[in-house]
Amino acid sequence: MEYSVHYQPGDGYLAWLQYRNPAAGGAGRYQEYQRIVAAGLDNTVLRTAADELVQGLKGITGLEISVSETIAASPSIIIGTFGADSVVDGFFSTEVSNAVQAEGYAIQTDNKTGSIVIGALTPAGVLYGVFHLLRIMGTGGSVRQLNILENPANQLRMINQWDNMDGSVERGYAGQSVFYENNMITGQLERIQDYARLLASTGINAITINNVNVHQTESRLLTDFLPDVARLAAIFRSYAIRLFLSINYASTMEIGGLETADPLDPDVREWWRMTAAAVYEAIPDFGGFLVKADSENRPGPFTYGRDHADGANMLAEALQPYGGIVIWRCFVYNCKQDWRDRSTDRARAAYDHFQPLDGRFMDNVILQIKNGPIDFQVREPVSPLLGAMPKTNQVIEFQIAQEYTGQQRHVCYLVPQWKEILDFDTQLQGKGTTVRRIVDGSVHGNPYSGFAAVSNIGNDSNWTGHLLAQANLYGYGRLAWNPGLSADAIAGEWITLTFGFASAHEPFQLLLRILMESWEIYESYTAPLGVGFMVNPDHHYGPNVDGYEYSMWGTYHFADCHGMGVDRTTATGTGYTSQYVQANMEQYESLDSCPDDLLLFFHHVPYTHVLHSGKTVIQHIYDTHFEGAERAYGLLSDWKLMKGQVDDRAYRHVEERLTEQAGHSKEWRDRINTYFLRKSGIPDQHGRTIY
């Protein structure tokens, strides 16, 4: 099988790096910049920065671009790191150059010559500065008086691939893996390089290249496949992205020939030290390990009566000499729960498991915490573990892949959801202790902090299956760099870069509306009021109200003929609310103050319970589902106005997906409404058809 890496108009392969001529801002706008000045091009990242700039400018201006090492009088784009004899020397004030941090950059327009100068402390900073400048040009912005200083808010800006070596992608909705086929690392490296480009252009600086569920073949990435891994590391290195591996906690047994994986066993520790040494021999800037242990049937330290800190520290010790880190996932819960047991609450699990271990983890261990306590539902509260371990490095984990939000067959722009999560005030250190500030490290000042997220790409020609799902990948990177950006600003950037529409144009506004409303629409016709799931088991696509109701997965709605929801209060329920600080706990604990959209996550209420909206729960279900399906049809009608405005191939592709979504939203509407009409016996106030 060969990847089709050749760009075809409208197939989405170039994504937001189209570099059209003329750009949205009009033809000829940037044509004075035909010369790039750069030095130090033996550095691979600087070389990439210069190449990207050449390629981007060529596309935007339609002109040939020259690269030189010396500054001339004509307007140029000058790029380089700060330091004696640098080409950017003297363009920036000390104040500015001192304010630029690692990975940050400054961009200024030189008044005298009109040249644009990009300076940074590191080659990575230069690369990000170049992509910033190209983004300005790609969206038609002015470059006359640039005076930009940017540092990334988050130190770790990571992507997790859930790719398996057989070529499948766990929870992948965009084709097969671009990394693997036939239990080997692919020889088709061009597509991987193009992916690295896409990621770097949004600011991503780390990637785990294999699924957190590490099977036997993948265990050998650490050993037998290391030369191939090194080849991938070189590609990502040239885009300033560090490569990590997900490891099998029981590798010592699986591939190491030992009979134990006890983290306190000297032979186990020695095996990991040797293995780490070999990895760093092959990949000197290797990032480290991502670990899913004692979770969903994966092996872990529990087998040996050890805890997560023992397990993580053992690995961290092996990586420490090389500056490597261990990222330990907190997605740990009892997945063999008895549905009859209403006292066990999966939502509590991450906090209960990890919070007591605060202070026990080494400095080069990071805990990776899913944004919510369950599993990437369309609506969940924020995980109470975030910020609750002041002495421990933490990163937040998002899922760009739309596992529970339409699987890239429905449009669901997730940046608004992520924004809400980041803006949530944990109040852990008083008001203003937002998740955003916890995650960026400014609250606790721990050595490591940041974002991780499950990728949504595969070998579909447009990367993400649904073309509009590219906005989530783009948005994740942008948000990881700067969580202060607004969801619509990010969407706007993506629209202009991808389709070329300026913000004043009707198609821009139309697309922006589609994206910005899509999450709310998806939520409205699926599981109501924060209750979650109601999906088909295993593949998680499509409605099935009782799909997980009598299962061992700990995800229930407890609907009966009187009411529904999960009582997670401290007064009468599972006590989950007590994992929040007092103020938040009290808000969730009380029916008076619990937000409507999380009501059924926290409370079991009668169908006749009246929401703050003034509607009963049952009427809310009917209304949102009728409206949601109607609005899903509206997305399709809206898109039809785009005909002729976008490439025909792209038009038809999105039309087909939106048609499926519209039909499928009706199935959701009818199954949910029928289920609750049958169960509650309460008719729709408006007498609409419920089967």
Place this chain on the structure above:
Amino acid sequence: MEYSVHYQPGDGYLAWLQYRNPAAGGAGRYQEYQRIVAAGLDNTVLRTAADELVQGLKGITGLEISVSETIAASPSIIIGTFGADSVVDGFFSTEVSNAVQAEGYAIQTDNKTGSIVIGALTPAGVLYGVFHLLRIMGTGGSVRQLNILENPANQLRMINQWDNMDGSVERGYAGQSVFYENNMITGQLERIQDYARLLASTGINAITINNVNVHQTESRLLTDFLPDVARLAAIFRSYAIRLFLSINYASTMEIGGLETADPLDPDVREWWRMTAAAVYEAIPDFGGFLVKADSENRPGPFTYGRDHADGANMLAEALQPYGGIVIWRCFVYNCKQDWRDRSTDRARAAYDHFQPLDGRFMDNVILQIKNGPIDFQVREPVSPLLGAMPKTNQVIEFQIAQEYTGQQRHVCYLVPQWKEILDFDTQLQGKGTTVRRIVDGSVHGNPYSGFAAVSNIGNDSNWTGHLLAQANLYGYGRLAWNPGLSADAIAGEWITLTFGFASAHEPFQLLLRILMESWEIYESYTAPLGVGFMVNPDHHYGPNVDGYEYSMWGTYHFADCHGMGVDRTTATGTGYTSQYVQANMEQYESLDSCPDDLLLFFHHVPYTHVLHSGKTVIQHIYDTHFEGAERAYGLLSDWKLMKGQVDDRAYRHVEERLTEQAGHSKEWRDRINTYFLRKSGIPDQHGRTIY
């Protein structure tokens, strides 16, 4: 992979053909019979009969047995077909020999010599007589004054294998196929011969060797694989079993290179004529074709605007010159139904499709009709199509494989169910028009009639997965021969033949109770009152009340907070009841007369509806589920008393399955009870724990 065809004590491989010494009747009982007299042994079936008799007698008496062609004075067993110069000539009165029909036999003890004589019209009859005699000896019966005359009640006594050439078995619960592996017919023929023996010993005379869902590879059984098929036919021929093939209706397109499968197209007809000729060239006594067409996504004549009669007759015409028959399945319904559409009723489908075609089918076409209108549920009414087409050959189809009755992990002896079905009075020709008489051809006198059933065997060492499931295979064959046998008589035979217990022994009675109660027990903890399904989709194992409720498969319970069941009355429902004759229709139509165990099949009633038993529907559900799970535990306790009474390996095997059943019955109980408590809000009168 090699089959383990070597008998190990207790592994169940010999099934009911153990031929123990001493037999249940006591050692030495049959030791005077050391000599067999038989002639015409160049006939393959007579050869088999003699061989089986030698082997059986050897096992039972522990002595060497001689075979000769001439009669001596010492007591012998004399076998042969009637006719001049036959060894049996003169032993039977003309009255007796005239009363023996094809496949029938007579057995008499000769007063003068004490010899036992088995005479028949055909070699097949001799073979069945031999197995009858061995059954008498195997169960310790007296042979002093035998005077037996048996003719099979049913002409066609068929087994359908649902085996695929990749080695899988559709709805198989006993390992892989014994016929195929790696898309080839297996070279391991010994096991197939042993299977033929088992079948012939119960009276089976026809087998279809491949799944009714015929995929591309299997289509080529008709052509490329014909030499291998002929080898299998030879094995079955020696046991008087005719071989049939399931065919792909669209073979002309799939493998014939034509662009159509239109039954009226001359090229299509010609292709089938040529193909049939080639098949009969290879297998002169080939039985014919079994066809699943226009059913569950299989191709059929509908594509060309033709009907089932057109399709079946086209094939029948091709087979007619050779005496072959077409067996056309009536399992035809819309499997893409919209669950919102309550007017479409899958139960009606077979009758609606086929009944109007009565008189249109050729004489060598047989319609194969599932016993019930839905699909082998634990409880269904009898299919109204049975007997409703007086001018058309019909056979009834049972499923020995326990697809919906515990999948050979739960014990469920199905003979009592089949007996109930056979005893059902359709009243089509007045009172006494039982299904049994329709199926045996005595009501309408059509050329063909009989039984077909889906096999329950695979390459598990005991053939059927659950050792006790052997009783269903045995019972099916015995019932097909003589539907007048009682379920407990058949169970008793099987128990004694398999385990050696005489009927007066405690273990016999215990096992008999386990078998005889097992269907009722299974029914009691699964879907209640004839409503059916409530199983997990696809694999059909384990409880899932809403598993098919919002699907396209047409199998719903319509439970809401008030009540449940399907209104199939003519007055207010789907009109299904009108497919029965007036008297039966009236019985089902009225709540007063509809039997409790079919109530929810025919009616939608409130949970508070009072059954004839005096209980409400909801209390019936709770009671039967609590009792059923308790009784399932009782089966296990009962079996534990068998320790030491049966081979230890067999003991442990059955104990393990019954343990699983007991645990799983609790899961059924809790999921059904919880579902209906939540839905109805009506508590258990006895206050037992419902979650």
